[in-house]
Amino acid sequence: MKxxxxxxxxxxxxxxxxxxxxxxxxxEVANPPPNPSQVLFLLSLFPSPLNPNSPFPFMDxxxxxxxxxxxxxxSKAPGSIASAFLTMDFPAxxxxxxxxxxxxALLAALSPLQSSALWASINKGLASAHSSAYSxxxxxxxxxxxxxHGCEHLILGGE
Amino acid sequence: xxxxxxxxxxxxxxxxxxxLNSNFITLNSFGWLHFAGSGNGELVVNNKNDMLPPxxxxxxxxxxxxxxxxxxxxxxxxxxxxxxxxxxKQQNNPLSNILNYSKYLDVLVTHFPNSGTISSSVNxxxxxxxxxxxxxxxxxxxxxxxxxxxxxxxxxxxxxFEFDTITDPNLSKDKIVEIFKSVRGLEFVSSASASSSSxxxxxxxxxQLFKWETLAQLSQLIFSINDSNLVDYSFELVNFAAGELSxxxxxxxxxxxxxxxxxxxxxxxxxxxxxxxxxxxxxxxAMWATxxxxxKAWRKKVSERSAKWVQTATSTTKLTHSIYxxxxxxxxxxxxxxxxxxx
Numbered sequence: 001m002k003x004x005x006x007x008x009x010x011x012x013x014x015x016x017x018x019x020x021x022x023x024x025x026x027x028e029v030a031n032p033p034p035n036p037s038q039v040l041f042l043l044s045l046f047p048s049p050l051n052p053n054s055p056f057p058f059m060d061x062x063x064x065x066x067x068x069x070x071x072x073x074x075s076k077a078p079g080s081i082a083s084a085f086l087t088m089d090f091p092a093x094x095x096x097x098x099x100x101x102x103x104x105a106l107l108a109a110l111s112p113l114q115s116s117a118l119w120a121s122i123n124k125g126l127a128s129a130h131s132s133a134y135s136x137x138x139x140x141x142x143x144x145x146x147x148x149h150g151c152e153h154l155i156l157g158g159e
Numbered sequence: 160x161x162x163x164x165x166x167x168x169x170x171x172x173x174x175x176x177x178x179l180n181s182n183f184i185t186l187n188s189f190g191w192l193h194f195a196g197s198g199n200g201e202l203v204v205n206n207k208n209d210m211l212p213p214x215x216x217x218x219x220x221x222x223x224x225x226x227x228x229x230x231x232x233x234x235x236x237x238x239x240x241x242x243x244x245x246x247x248k249q250q251n252n253p254l255s256n257i258l259n260y261s262k263y264l265d266v267l268v269t270h271f272p273n274s275g276t277i278s279s280s281v282n283x284x285x286x287x288x289x290x291x292x293x294x295x296x297x298x299x300x301x302x303x304x305x306x307x308x309x310x311x312x313x314x315x316x317x318x319x320f321e322f323d324t325i326t327d328p329n330l331s332k333d334k335i336v337e338i339f340k341s342v343r344g345l346e347f348v349s350s351a352s353a354s355s356s357s358x359x360x361x362x363x364x365x366x367q368l369f370k371w372e373t374l375a376q377l378s379q380l381i382f383s384i385n386d387s388n389l390v391d392y393s394f395e396l397v398n399f400a401a402g403e404l405s406x407x408x409x410x411x412x413x414x415x416x417x418x419x420x421x422x423x424x425x426x427x428x429x430x431x432x433x434x435x436x437x438x439x440x441x442x443x444x445a446m447w448a449t450x451x452x453x454x455k456a457w458r459k460k461v462s463e464r465s466a467k468w469v470q471t472a473t474s475t476t477k478l479t480h481s482i483y484x485x486x487x488x489x490x491x492x493x494x495x496x497x498x499x500x501x502x
Contacts, residue, residue: 123216126220129223129227141227144224151267157270
């Protein structure tokens with residue numbers, strides 16, 4: 001599927017995404033539950049906040065929607081997904097690595113775990129990046145992306 | 160909700176009074192308070208409002224992350240020789256790669272203001288790039304592009320000069336003026352082994368962009384202190400900027416203006432003779448002409464985009480539709496699992 005989501009005015013885009021997130025809260029989740037790639041694809045539509053003092057209004061709606069997913073997805077999945085992101089490629093729908101990392105960071109920001117969901121994976125990817133000759137460059141790069149997007153989603157570091 | 164550090168301190172005292180089981184108080188990006196250890200890299204302040212450095216393990220990660228960014232920056236090449244290309248897919252736009260890594264470093268600097276390793280790494284990047292830039296007469300222009308990009312990135316992330324042998328602040332300033340002059344004197348020279356005109360054009364535009372960005376940041380340093388020795392040089396710089404205007408790509412114009420504005424302001428404030436306004440006038444008229452051109456191009460772009468609005472809206476509707484009602488487009492799953500229950 002190829003979708004071009006280009007909206008001229010940023011406010012219009014945020015308004016659309018807010019309505020979309022509200023619509024998601026009105027849906028009910030039935031079996032089979034979505035796989036993580038599909039959830040990440042959905043979250044990739046939502047940008048990171050530009051200003052730490054004004055988080056986007058869609059966060060609450062997204063959180064409500066994701067907490068409706070079965071098997072306690074919101075509290076259990078982010079850490080596992082972040083860990084899997086370093087070592088494997090997710091199945092379709094495919095996203096670029098940067099977009100995937102952005103979606104994982106958003107998922108972690110919505111979950112009660114917040115930064116704890118990401119630090120383990122970041123540590124795994126970056127801790128030996130320069131001390132080991134055998135560190136995997138792809139894994140290291142993905143850990144860096146998680147760190148950057150975690151900061152952008154305001155769950156890592158402090159501004 | 161924003162909160163001041165003094166209030167943080169007050170709350171910390173109150174928290175310790177009620178014996179909460181926590182050693183540190185943290186302030187997250189929304190200005191909310193929450194209690195945690197210092198192991199997660201949050202910004203931590205003590206009761207005297209002093210920022211504490213992150214945990215050593217976090218510092219190690221940040222050092223590795225910044226080194227990784229610097230390595231990637233140094234790997235970026237602008238001109239690929241055709242004989243080694245073998246018809247392989249052209250690498251991504253090097254300029255956008257540099258801007259991406261610049262953004263990554265900026266994010267790290269912004270979100271970890273208490274990290275000593277990031278700031279020392281940025282200083283190291285700045286000083287090593289400047290040393291290479293000023294020392295190597297044999298470096299090619301493409302090397303200069305990478306080095307200039309490193310300088311401008313380090314300066315924009317708050318990098319500071321470290322001169323080991325110079326302790327006098329005046330001599331440090333003279334040294335920065337020397338650096339400024341040598342950066343100003345750099346010229347892009349076409350490479351004999353350049354594969355295509357487009358890649359060389361890209362390198363040339365990037366060279367101008369990073370050169371003027373570096374000069375704009377350095378000019379704020381050298382013209383911040385009143386120094387009568389620089390009056391003539393500032394006027395010369397304004398003339399130089401006016402002369403370079405037509406040869407500068409549009410994305411670098413902003414930095415050219417910043418440099419010339421800085422120099423012009425310094426000249427007006429420090430010149431003992433009445434300043435000639437001819438050069439300044441020509442500079443500002445050229446600036447307005449460029450802005451008008453930019454505005455025309457922007458209006459054209461917006462009108463083209465507006466024409467595509469209906470098409471975009473249709474695509475957006477299709478996207479929403481595909482997520483809910485056409486599960487095959489997302490793989491098996493999401494379309495099935497979302498039912499419009501209360502909608």
